[in-house]
Amino acid sequence: MGKILENRPLARGYYRMSFEADFAEARPGQFVMLRVGLTHDPLLRRPMSVAGFENGVCTVIYRSVGKGTAILAEIREGETVNALGPLGNWFDPPSDAKKILLVGGGIGVAPLRFWHRRNGGKNAVAYIGGATKEDILCKEEFAQTVITTIDGSAGTRGLITAPLVSALEGAYVLACGPKGMLKAVDDLCKEYGATGELSLEERMGCGFGVCLGCVVDTAAGKKRLCVDGPVFKTGSVQWQF
Amino acid sequence: MGKILENRPLARGYYRMSFEADFAEARPGQFVMLRVGLTHDPLLRRPMSVAGFENGVCTVIYRSVGKGTAILAEIREGETVNALGPLGNWFDPPSDAKKILLVGGGIGVAPLRFWHRRNGGKNAVAYIGGATKEDILCKEEFAQTVITTIDGSAGTRGLITAPLVSALEGAYVLACGPKGMLKAVDDLCKEYGATGELSLEERMGCGFGVCLGCVVDTAAGKKRLCVDGPVFKTGSVQWQF
Amino acid sequence: MAILKVRIGSLELSNPVIAASGTFGYGMEFAERLDLAAIGAFSTKGLSLKPRGGNPMPRICETPCGMINSIGLENVGVDAFEMDKLPAIRKSGAKVIANFFGETEEEYTELARRLDAMDGVHALEMNVSCPNVEKGGIEFGSDPAFLEKLTAGVKKVCGKPLIVKLSPNVADIKPFAKAVENGGGDAISAINTLKGMSVDVKTRRPRIKRVIGGLSGPAIKPVAVRMVYECARTVKIPVIGLGGIASLDDALEFLIAGATAVQVGTMNFVEPGICQRLAEELNAYCEKEKIADIASLIGSLITE
Amino acid sequence: MAILKVRIGSLELSNPVIAASGTFGYGMEFAERLDLAAIGAFSTKGLSLKPRGGNPMPRICETPCGMINSIGLENVGVDAFEMDKLPAIRKSGAKVIANFFGETEEEYTELARRLDAMDGVHALEMNVSCPNVEKGGIEFGSDPAFLEKLTAGVKKVCGKPLIVKLSPNVADIKPFAKAVENGGGDAISAINTLKGMSVDVKTRRPRIKRVIGGLSGPAIKPVAVRMVYECARTVKIPVIGLGGIASLDDALEFLIAGATAVQVGTMNFVEPGICQRLAEELNAYCEKEKIADIASLIGSLITE
Ligand SMILES: Cc1cc2nc3c(=O)[nH]c(=O)nc-3n(C[C@H](O)[C@H](O)[C@H](O)COP(=O)(O)OP(=O)(O)OC[C@H]3O[C@@H](n4cnc5c(N)ncnc54)[C@H](O)[C@@H]3O)c2cc1C
Ligand SMILES: Cc1cc2nc3c(=O)[nH]c(=O)nc-3n(C[C@H](O)[C@H](O)[C@H](O)COP(=O)(O)OP(=O)(O)OC[C@H]3O[C@@H](n4cnc5c(N)ncnc54)[C@H](O)[C@@H]3O)c2cc1C
C-alpha cells in the first residue's frame, strides 16, 4: 500500500498517478499490477507500465478506458494504492546502439518516457503517434520528437510509421503501443534493417506468471507476456489478431 | 443523486451524513435506500432511517457495521449519494397523547431524533440505551432524557427497559432499536398498559414492496416491513427470532 | 427511431426489454417509477391457483455481485390477480406476461386455461423450477421428456404465446430447450436462479432460513449468457435471455449471443427505473451504430 | 496456538488452507511471496502425461466479481514436473498435491502411478472435468457410475491420498460425491469452475477465443458453499471446499458448511500472499473464539 502523491488529468481522458512504492527500484519497460477499489468488483488488478521511478516514488500514466481505470481516476491524492511489482522484463538496448528510436502510440509513450528519463541522450529520438493532439502525451519530456496524428491536429497527419521508415536503417527501436502499430513496426524493422524491442499488452490475470492467461506465440514457442515480456525482441513475435 | 453536505463521525463507529435530497419531504419513521459505491459489489441498497429533513436536506445517522456502511463512511463531503425515498410509513401518535416515550436502542435513536425535531415538546421523554457511553447518540438533542448503558459508562447501568417500566402507564411509546429490545418494549407495554409504535428492521432487497424479502408476521397476517412498516403498532407483531 | 420491435410467438413487443418475474411485483408498484408502456413487457410475480404465504424469514441475503432469495413463491393467487391487480394494469398500457407455476400437471393446465382467458394478459410464462408433489418433489424442469409432455399439455389449453422458463441447475440445458420446442412452446426464457447458499459466520446459521435459495444478479451473468447462447443454437423459437443484466452492454451481450429479448430481474431493486432506461439506451445505441432493425443484432456473435 | 491440523486420508496438513490448482503455478512462483511451509498445502497446475500447449488466446476475461478462463490445461507434463519443478519444491517444505487429468482411463491410471511414486508429492487430486476422448468427448465427471469406476481404477495404483475434484456443472452433485466415496477416493474437492461466457459488445466476439470457459472467483461462492454442504452431508470422506474464497469469513463459511479444508484459487492472482494470511487469520480467529481444535468448527452449521 502506497500513499498517492499525485493523481491528476494530463489530457482529456489521460491521468498521471505517483505513489510511494513499497519496492526499491523499477526498470523502464517493467510494469505494476494495481488493485482497483476495495471490493471484488472489479476483481483483477490492472497492469500499468512504470512511467517513472525516482526516490521511491513510482509514476504511472494511464488512460481511462473502462471500469477499472475510471475508478482509478476517482482516487484522491492522499489515499493509498496497492501496487504489485515491479513485474516483467525491461528495455535493454545494446550499450553501443548508435541511434535509438522510441516509438510510442497513444498511452504507449508511458514506458518510453521512463526509459528516456533514465537513459535519454542525443542518440534517442521519440516518434509519437496518436489519434488527435490530445492523444500525444509527454512530448515535452523528450529531447527530440517526431509527431503524427491521424486527424492532423498535431504534427504530421497520418500514422507514426510513415516518418519512421526513413530513420530505421541501422537504428535500434524501442516501441510500445497498440498491437497493430507494433506489428507494423516489427515488419518495417525487418524490411529496413533495424532491430529493437517491442512492449506488448494482453489481458492479465496475475501478472507474475501463474495464470497462463497472457501467452504470446514467439519464435521460441509460447511465452508468458508478464514474465517473459512485456518486452520482446523485434522479429520474435508471431502476430495473431 | 444528491450532493453530500456532511459526512463525519459522530462517535466511535457512528456517522452523520446530510445530503441534498431529490424528494421534497420526509416524515419521521420513514427511511431511504442508499446506493453504496458505483459497482455491483455491494449490490443492494442499504436502508437508513431519515434522522432529519430540513430545507431539502436529508440527514441519516449510521453505524459502520459491515461492507456497505464502511464504504459509506469513506465517501467525502462534496461527492454525491443516490437515495431512493422517502419510503415506508411513519410514526403517527394520536394528537392527544399526553405522555410520549421515545425509546431508542443504539442507532435506533436516529428516527426518534427526527420525530423529536419535528414534534418534540414537554410531553416527550427520550429513553436511550446503549452498550457503552459511545453508543448513546444525540442525547443533547432531546429535551428530556433517561439514559442507560450496559457497562454503566453513562446513565444507569442496565437495559433501557428497566427505567421505562415505571413510566409506561398511560404512555404512548415510539420505539426503535434491536429486535430484542423492541420485543421487550412490546411485552412491557402490554403488561403496563401502554400503547405505541415500534420501528422494525429486516434485510431489504428493494425497499418498495416488490421483492417480498422483508415480511413480518402480524396479527393481520404477513406484512412487508418496507411498505406496511417499518413502523408497527405495539401488540401487532408476532415476534420470531 | 430504430426498429426495436421483437416477436415472441404471436405477441409483438415494442422493444425487447422485459421486467423479470418476482422482481417487478404485479407491475403497478412501478407505475410511479417508470412508464409501464415504455418497456417491452413485464412478467408478474409467479402465480399459483391459491394464494401462497411463502417461506419463513430470513428470505434474502446479499452475496458478491449477487443475492440469494428464498421467497417461496409467495403470491396473491390467480383470483386476486384477476380481480385486484389486472384492472389497473390494463389501464397502464403495459404488456403483461403472466408467470405461473403448479405442483401438479393439472394445476399447470388449469392455471394456463385461466390466464389464457384473461383480458390484459398477453403471454404466459411457465416456471418449471418447482418441485412436482406427485413425482415426489422432483422438479418439473429436471427431466426433458416430462418437460415436453408438460409443455404440450399446457399449450393445448393456451392460445396465447407460451414461454417456458428454464432452470440453470442442470448439467446441459440444450435438451430442455429442445423439449420446449418439441412440446410446442412459443419461446424459452433462461435463466432462473442458480441454487446457492450463504452462511453467517457469527451465528453459524445459514443466512436464508431454508438454507438453500436462488442466486441472481450480475454474478450469474456469465452462466446465463452461456446458457442462452446454447439454447439459441439449439432451437428455432425465440429465447429470452436473463440473469444479471445491469446495463445496456449486458443486454447487448445477451442479444448478440442469440436472445430475441431480455429480462431484467434483481437490478429492478437497485434501480427501479432501469428497464425504461435500458429500452431508451438501446434505441440510442441502435441509432448511433446505424442498426436499422434490432433483428440484425440478435445472434450476431462472430466466432468464426 | 489452536489446533489447526486436518487430515485428508493419511495426509496430515498443518492447517486447512490449500492453494488451488491452476492458480498457484508449480508452487515456486510463490516462494518469494509467502512461506510455502506455512500453508496447509498447494495443488499444482493440472498435469498430463505429455506437455500441453493449451488453448488459443484470449484465454481470460473479467466478469462481475469473477473471471472466466480457458487456459486449456496447458502444463509442462509430468516428466518436466518431476525433473524441473519437484526438486526445488521438495526443499521448500511445502505439502504438494499433484493435480492431474487424462483423456482416457489409462492415462489417468498411468499418471496416478507416476505421481504416486514421486518423492515430494503428498497427495493426488484427480480433475475429472475433462472430456473423455474415448467416450466421444463426454466429461469423465458427468456420469456417476463411470466416475466410480475411474476412481476405483486409479485408487488401485495409488497409495497416497486420492482427492477427486468435482465439477459443478451437474444437476445434482450428491451422486458424484457418493461415487467417489464408493470408488475408494480419500476425499472430494469441490468445486471446479462453472461454465460461463462473455461477449465483447464492441467487437461482437466472445471475450474468450473458445467461447465458453470456466467461471471462478467470489461470484461463484454461493454455488460452491451449497455444493460443499450437499457433498458433506452425503459422504463420510473429507470434502475440501473451494470457489470464491477471498477472506477469513469466506473460508469459515465453507468449514462451517462441512468442509474439512479449503482451497483458494482466483484470489491468489489478486493477493499472492492470501493463503498464508488466511492460515494466520484462522489461527487468530480460533484463539479469539476459544476454539481449541478446528475440528469442532467443521460442519458446525446450525439449521435446527
Ligand atoms: C504490460 C502492460 C502495461 C500496460 N501499461 C499501461 C499504461 O501504462 N497505461 C495505460 O493506460 N494502460 C496500460 N495498459 C493497459 C491497461 O492495463 C488497461 O487499459 C486497463 O487494464 C483497462 O482496465 P479497465 O478496467 O479500465 O478496462 P476494462 O475494459 O473494463 O477491463 C476489463 C479487463 O480487461 C483488461 N484489459 C482491458 N484493456 C486492456 C489492455 N489494453 N491490456 C491489458 N488488459 C486490458 C483489464 O485489465 C480487465 O481485466 C497496460 C497493459 C499491459 C498488459
Ligand atoms: C428500515 C430500516 C432503517 C434502518 N435505519 C438505520 C439507521 O438509521 N442507521 C443505521 O446505522 N442502520 C440502520 N438500519 C440498518 C442498516 O440498514 C444496516 O446496518 C446496513 O444495511 C448494514 O449494511 P452493511 O453493508 O454495512 O452490513 P453487511 O452486514 O455487510 O450487510 C449485508 C446485507 O445485510 C443487510 N443488513 C445488515 N444489517 C442489517 C440490518 N440491521 N437491518 C437491515 N438490513 C441489514 C444489508 O443491507 C445488506 O444487504 C436500518 C435498517 C432498516 C431495515
Ligand SMILES: Cc1cc2nc3c(=O)[nH]c(=O)nc-3n(C[C@H](O)[C@H](O)[C@H](O)COP(=O)(O)O)c2cc1C
Ligand atoms: C426475489 C426474487 C423473486 C423471484 N421470483 C420469481 C418467480 O416468482 N418466478 C420466476 O419465474 N422467477 C422468479 N425469480 C427469478 C428471476 O425472474 C430471474 O430469473 C433471476 O433472478 C435471474 O435474473 P436476474 O439476475 O436479472 O435477477 C425471482 C428472483 C428474485 C431475485
Ligand SMILES: Cc1cc2nc3c(=O)[nH]c(=O)nc-3n(C[C@H](O)[C@H](O)[C@H](O)COP(=O)(O)O)c2cc1C
Ligand atoms: C486460470 C485458472 C486455471 C485453472 N486450472 C485448473 C487446473 O489445471 N486443474 C483444476 O483442477 N482446476 C483448475 N482451476 C480451477 C480452480 O482450481 C478452482 O477450482 C476454481 O477456480 C474455483 O475456485 P476460485 O473461485 O477460488 O478460483 C483453474 C482456475 C483458474 C482461474
Ligand code: FES
Ligand atoms: S498474467 Fe498470469 S501468467 Fe501472465
Ligand code: FES
Ligand atoms: S424490501 Fe423488498 S418487499 Fe420489502
